Each structure stands twice: as structure tokens, then as C-alpha cells.
Amino acid sequence: MKKVSTGSRFCSPGVCRNATLVLLTGGLAVTAAAQTYLPREPGSTANTWDKPAPDTPIPSYYRDSYQAYLKMKAAAHGGTQYLRTSYEKMPDWSGIWTRAASEGLKFDPKQTSKGFTPGPTTADLTPRYKAALQEKLRQVAAGNEWDQLSDCLPAGYPRWLTEPFLREFIVTPSETWWVNEQQSEARRIYTDGRGHIPDAEAQPLWDGDSIGFWDGQTLVVHTIRVTHGEYQRSQPDYSSQTSTVERIHQLDHDTIEDEVTVWDPKGLRTPWHVVMHYKRVNTAGSRIDMWSCETNNNVVRTPTGGSQFILKGETVTIQRSYKEPDTFYLTEAQKKLFAEDDALDAAKK
Amino acid sequence: MNKILIICCLTALTGAALAHHSAAMFDLSKTVTVHGTVKEFQYTNPHSWLQVLVVGSDGKAVEWGFETEGPSTLLRVGIKAKTFLPGDKVSIVANPMRDGRPAGAWISATKADGTVYNLRPNRPAAAAR
Numbered sequence: 001m002k003k004v005s006t007g008s009r010f011c012s013p014g015v016c017r018n019a020t021l022v023l024l025t026g027g028l029a030v031t032a033a034a035q036t037y038l039p040r041e042p043g044s045t046a047n048t049w050d051k052p053a054p055d056t057p058i059p060s061y062y063r064d065s066y067q068a069y070l071k072m073k074a075a076a077h078g079g080t081q082y083l084r085t086s087y088e089k090m091p092d093w094s095g096i097w098t099r100a101a102s103e104g105l106k107f108d109p110k111q112t113s114k115g116f117t118p119g120p121t122t123a124d125l126t127p128r129y130k131a132a133l134q135e136k137l138r139q140v141a142a143g144n145e146w147d148q149l150s151d152c153l154p155a156g157y158p159r160w161l162t163e164p165f166l167r168e169f170i171v172t173p174s175e176t177w178w179v180n181e182q183q184s185e186a187r188r189i190y191t192d193g194r195g196h197i198p199d200a201e202a203q204p205l206w207d208g209d210s211i212g213f214w215d216g217q218t219l220v221v222h223t224i225r226v227t228h229g230e231y232q233r234s235q236p237d238y239s240s241q242t243s244t245v246e247r248i249h250q251l252d253h254d255t256i257e258d259e260v261t262v263w264d265p266k267g268l269r270t271p272w273h274v275v276m277h278y279k280r281v282n283t284a285g286s287r288i289d290m291w292s293c294e295t296n297n298n299v300v301r302t303p304t305g306g307s308q309f310i311l312k313g314e315t316v317t318i319q320r321s322y323k324e325p326d327t328f329y330l331t332e333a334q335k336k337l338f339a340e341d342d343a344l345d346a347a348k349k
Numbered sequence: 350m351n352k353i354l355i356i357c358c359l360t361a362l363t364g365a366a367l368a369h370h371s372a373a374m375f376d377l378s379k380t381v382t383v384h385g386t387v388k389e390f391q392y393t394n395p396h397s398w399l400q401v402l403v404v405g406s407d408g409k410a411v412e413w414g415f416e417t418e419g420p421s422t423l424l425r426v427g428i429k430a431k432t433f434l435p436g437d438k439v440s441i442v443a444n445p446m447r448d449g450r451p452a453g454a455w456i457s458a459t460k461a462d463g464t465v466y467n468l469r470p471n472r473p474a475a476a477a478r
């Protein structure tokens with residue numbers, strides 16, 4: 001039986017930063033960083049240089065989700081170990097899949113809706129995020145809605161879970177790729193025993209930093225380091241401190257289920273538990289190809305923050321300012337919300 | 350006899366509708382039906398567009414654009430890259446633009462042979478007449 005430590009693996013942002021400074025000012029950055037990695041294991045396809053140790057500390061705002069994940073891992077006796085030699089025992093999730101159409105674009109399929117109008121969110125939002133959602137819905141009702149996809153940016157995780165279109169699972173013993181054809185956006189879930197990216201090297205990532213283990217035929221995933229965003233259009237926003245635990249398994253020949261629990265100390269008062277489904281696509285000729293968003297993207301943002309087309313034959317003059325990489329695609333309300341998050345964190349230090 | 354093809358076994362397009370951008374530019378409470386000739390079919394991501402020349406009462410042709418989802422989603426309702434060729438006669442049902450420009454969110458298409466492609470198949474087919 002493999003022992004799983006549930007000891008302290010967290011660092012506050014300040015502590016993590018101090019550790020970084022020690023490494024850098026000591027002039028030993030390369031050597032010290034190399035010590036955090038494990039040697040490549042036989043059969044692993046993973047890059048040795050990108051394999052943080054299992055007990056790599058992560059910021060304290062991920063504590064609850066990580067402890068839930070470690071508890072599941074302990075209950076699974078450290079997880080089912082698959083090797084190349086036992087590949088045939090792994091789940092066969094080959095084929096083409098797509099989000100269950102009955103679940104629409106909602107993050108929680110249980111959320112009600114009336115026509116195109118969503119009902120109340122099932123998320124237990126903090127007051128600031130609840131107010132932000134209400135303002136968003138007011139703006140949508142007024143015709144002012146902007147989607148970062150219209151800037152040809154990725155959906156980003158966890159919104160990524162809600163996107164329609166074709167999906168594939170590429171399952172190997174050391175990592176699983178879960179691909180959505182939209183923007184050719186692929187999540188990489190490492191199951192080779194590695195820990196999360198060290199804080200000194202980490203930054204928000206569109207699809208986060210995902211590690212996982214197999215509990216028999218169920219893939220259990222812990223994801224941190226996401227970028228701020230929204231769960232979907234007309235859905236709540238989430239902060240960059242969001243983390244999730246997923247349990248992904250096949251229900252029947254044509255259905256894969258993802259049981260997702262979301263923690264967000266900024267946006268959620270209590271974890272948000274949702275269950276999503278993905279259905280097998282049996283249409284002949286279905287194949288995932290490279291998705292180039294700019295091919296005929298003629299959507300532009302209006303001065304009031306809405307979305308509009310440039311139709312064929314039309315020419316418009318667009319005023320565009322410098323793109324701040326982390327915020328240019330956000331709505332003004334999102335910019336304000338996430339700036340408040342940063343200010344609150346700064347005030348704590 | 351007109352051939353009617355209504356593909357109704359999938360509900361893919363409803364969930365996927367306008368997944369790359371807001372639908373606020375369309376008036377989803379209204380539908381329009383136009384009859385015209387295909388000029389171009391952009392069968393691509395992020396959105397496919399069917400460009401149709403529509404001759405008005407003044408005898409002048411106006412180019413309309415009808416937007417829908419990309420190839421993989423259209424394939425599931427039977428629409429392929431060469432389903433609509435330049436010169437084909439079509440009738441289109443769509444949600445019009447709020448600002449009155451000649452475009453819309455594509456709901457269904459009826460070809461000259463009577464074939465109907467319903468792009469929102471979990472709803473009653475909106476065959477153009």
C-alpha cells in the first residue's frame with residue numbers, strides 16, 4: 001500500500017514568494033529547482049524536467065480542495081497504478097464525445113431556464129460575486145454582452161467543461177489529454193505521481209495545472225492555477241484562486257460523467273458541486289481538426305460593451321488600445337471585480 | 350414529389366448555438382424567411398455562414414448572411430461542405446438582426462428539391478414556404 005501524506009503542503013503567497021527570493025538571490029536557482037524534480041520513471045512519457053515532487057507546496061487558498069483530493073487518494077490506497085504493460089486494463093474512452101446537448105451551456109445542468117433566459121444560479125456566491133452576476137445579467141438584458149471567445153481566446157478551465165463541440169480523451173498511464181476541438185484546447189492531466197507546479201514557477205494558466213490519479217476506472221483530478229474568467233456567458237465569474245476536484249468515469253457505452261466540485265475563496269461561499277455528462281458522437285465523418293478562430297471571426301465589441309458583426313461588404317473603423325494581457329478581453333465589470341480581488345489580497349499583506 | 354429530410358435525432362445545435370459570441374445582435378423573438386440564390390458557403394470555424402443573394406421588389410439583389418455553427422456541428426444535422434453550392438436556390442428561415450441589416454441566425458434551410466435542413470432539431474422544423 002502506498003502511503004499518502006496529508007501533512008502541510010501549503011504556503012501562503014507571501015511565504016512562497018520568500019522562498020523564491022532565497023533561491024534567486026542565492027544564485028542557485030537552477031540547482032535548487034532541479035532538486036524539486038524526480039527522475040524519470042521507466043515507462044513514463046512525461047518530461048523529466050517538468051515533474052515537480054509530489055509534496056510540492058501550493059498556496060493556502062487551495063487547501064480545502066487539495067485536502068479533499070488527498071482524502072480521495074488515501075481512500076484509493078494511493079491510486080491504481082497503471083503502466084505501459086498494463087495499458088489494456090485502463091478505461092477505453094476512445095472515440096468522439098460532446099457535451100450532452102440537454103445540459104446546454106450551463107455550468108450546472110440542474111440550473112433552470114426559460115427559453116434563452118437562465119434561471120437562478122445554483123452557485124452559493126459571495127456578495128461581491130453575486131452583485132457582479134446581477135450586473136452582468138442586467139447588461140445582457142440591455143444587449144451588452146461580450147465573450148472572450150470573440151477575441152479568439154480560449155474558454156479556459158473550468159468554463160471549458162461547458163463548451164459544446166467535439167472532444168477526445170487520450171488516456172495513457174502517465175497522463176491523460178482531454179481535448180476540445182474549440183480553439184484546439186487540450187487539458188493535460190498528469191497521473192505520473194507528480195505534484196503541482198512550484199509556486200516560484202507558477203502563473204495562472206488557461207486550463208490550469210492538473211494532477212490526478214486513477215481510482216480503478218475513475219480518473220480523479222485536482223486543478224489549480226486557472227486564469228480568472230466566467231463559468232459561461234450569463235453565468236457567474238470565478239477568480240484565479242479557483243480550484244476543482246473532478247471524478248471522471250464512464251457511465252455506459254455512450255456516456256462519460258464528470259463530477260466536479262469547485263472551490264473559490266473569492267467567489268463562492270461554499271463549494272459548488274455539479275455533475276456534467278458527455279455523449280458519444282456516432283456521426284460518420286466526425287473528426288477533430290485544427291480550429292483557427294480567426295478564419296472568419298468578424299465579431300467586434302461595441303462602445304457599450306456589446307457584440308456586433310462586420311458583415312460581408314462592410315468596412316468599419318475600429319479604435320483599439322493596447323492589449324493588457326490579463327484583462328483586455330474582460331468586460332468592464334469583470335475588470336472591476338478582479339481588481340477588487342487583488343486589492344483585498346494586497347490589504348491582507 | 351418534394352423530398353423532405355428532417356434530421357431530428359440530434360439536439361446538438363441548440364446547445365451549441367452561437368457559442369463563440371453573444372446572440373444579442375439577433376432578435377430571437379422574430380423569424381424571417383427569405384428566398385434566394387446561394388453565393389457562397391463558408392463551412393468553417395468558428396462559425397459557418399451561408400451567403401445568399403436575395404432579389405428585392407425593386408429588382409435589386411441584396412446579399413444576406415446567415416450564421417450558424419462550424420462544420421462538426423453541422424455534420425451532425427446532415428450539412429456537409431458541398432451541401433450548398435453557388436447557384437443553388439434556397440429558402441432560409443432565420444432570426445433577423447435587431448438593427449435591420451441583411452443577416453440572421455440561421456434556423457433552417459429548404460433546397461429546391463424540398464430537402465429541409467433543420468438546424469435546431471429539438472424544435473419543430475421551421476420549413477420555409
